[in-house]
Structure formats: structure tokens, C-alpha cells
Amino acid sequence: MITLRRALAAIVVATVAVGLVGCTTGAESEPGDSLDTAATSGVAASGAAPIVFAFVCETGVSGRTETYTTYSAVWEDDRTDCRARRITGTTMSSQQRAAVDAGRGDATLEGLAATCALRGSGPWARAVDSAAEANVAAALLLYCPGHPETGHLRDAIAAWRS
Structure with a gap:
């Protein structure tokens, strides 16, 4: 009886594992390189998905750009x-919403996303000199806590508040 239960349990586990593999085999961990929104223009969205951005950056070579997904x-x-x-999504995630709220009207979701992509410039490199800049800095700390220059941003906010 115990052997039969173990065999049935093994079959259930194997079936679930195969089902999960089938669901994730074609999945991508990052959005694709294509930003062609025409392919989905006739499709009605169902449900809510978090907003995801790609970053279009100048290369410094006569107006050429490069697109990044991270x-x-x-x-x-x-x-x-x-x-x-914006490449996909219809609704802000809770983290995105909290960051925009922390900006108190001085930061947009797109602005936060673009600024988070920067390094060594903008709020990541200068002092906080106004309440609006403090709001944006606080929003950035919530929006992109993994940014390599969050230490500077925290110091700039602390200096402003003191």
C-alpha cells in the first residue's frame, strides 16, 4: 500500500513538473529586442500586467541609438x-506606484525609469537643492534600490534635510 502511494505521488510530481516545464520552455527572462507595438495594436488587453520599460540611449555617433532591456x-x-x-504592461507595480507617490507630483513613472538608467549624472551625481529634487531623489530610492549610486543619493537627501 505504501509503495502504491509513493508511486502515485511520484507520478503526480512528474506530471506537475512536466506541466511547469511546458509553461516555461518558451518564456523569456527579458523582453525581446523588438519595440514594434504595431503587432499588438489590435489585441485587447485582458487583466493587468506590470509596466516594463526598455531604454533607448544615444550612442554618441551621429544620432544613432541603442536599445537596452535592463x-x-x-x-x-x-x-x-x-x-x-514602455514596451509592455498596463498597470504600475506596487513598487512603481510607491515611487511615483513618493515623488509627490515631481516625478513621473517614465522619468523615474529613464533616470534610473543613468549613472554618474543627474541626481546620482549632484546635491539636492530643493524640495522638488528631494521628492525625486526619494522616489528614485524606491524605484531603483539596486542602483550603484544610491549611497550618494541617500547622502544628498540627508544633507538637504539637515
């Missing part, structure tokens, strides 16, 4: 002139 890739290439471009 912040770390932008940081690695040391790009400083980037804009965020």
Missing part, C-alpha cells in the same frame, strides 16, 4: 542620454 546593461555601457520607452 538597467545593468545601460550602466555597463555607461550611457548618459537615455529615455524610457
Whole structure:
């Protein structure tokens, strides 16, 4: 009887595992390189998905741009002139909503995404000199806590408050 139960349990586990593999085999961990929104223009969204951005950055070569799908890739290439471009999603995540709320009207979701892609410039490199800049800095700390220059931003906010 115990052997039969173990055999049935093994079959159930194997079936679930195969089902999960089938669901994730074609999945991508990052959005694709294509930003062609025409392919989905006739499709009605069902449900809510978090907003995801790609980053279109100037390369410094006669108006050419390069598109990145992760912040770390932008940081690695040391790009400083980037804009965020929404590639998917319909609803802000709780983290995105909290960051926009912390901005108190001085930060937009797209602005936070674009600024998070930067390194060594903007709020990541200068002092906080106004309440609006303090709001944006606080929003950035919530939006992109993994940014390599959050230490500077925290120090700049502390200096402003003191």
C-alpha cells in the first residue's frame, strides 16, 4: 500500500513538473529586442500586467541609438542620454506606484525609469537643492534600490534635510 502511494505521488510530481516545464520552455527572462507595438495594436488587453520599460540611449555617433532591456546593461555601457520607452504592461507595480507617490507630483513613472538608467549624472551625481529634487531623489530610492549610486543619493537627501 505504501509503495502504491509513493508511486502515485511520484507520478503526480512528474506530471506537475512536466506541466511547469511546458509553461516555461518558451518564456523569456527579458523582453525581446523588438519595440514594434504595431503587432499588438489590435489585441485587447485582458487583466493587468506590470509596466516594463526598455531604454533607448544615444550612442554618441551621429544620432544613432541603442536599445537596452535592463538597467545593468545601460550602466555597463555607461550611457548618459537615455529615455524610457514602455514596451509592455498596463498597470504600475506596487513598487512603481510607491515611487511615483513618493515623488509627490515631481516625478513621473517614465522619468523615474529613464533616470534610473543613468549613472554618474543627474541626481546620482549632484546635491539636492530643493524640495522638488528631494521628492525625486526619494522616489528614485524606491524605484531603483539596486542602483550603484544610491549611497550618494541617500547622502544628498540627508544633507538637504539637515
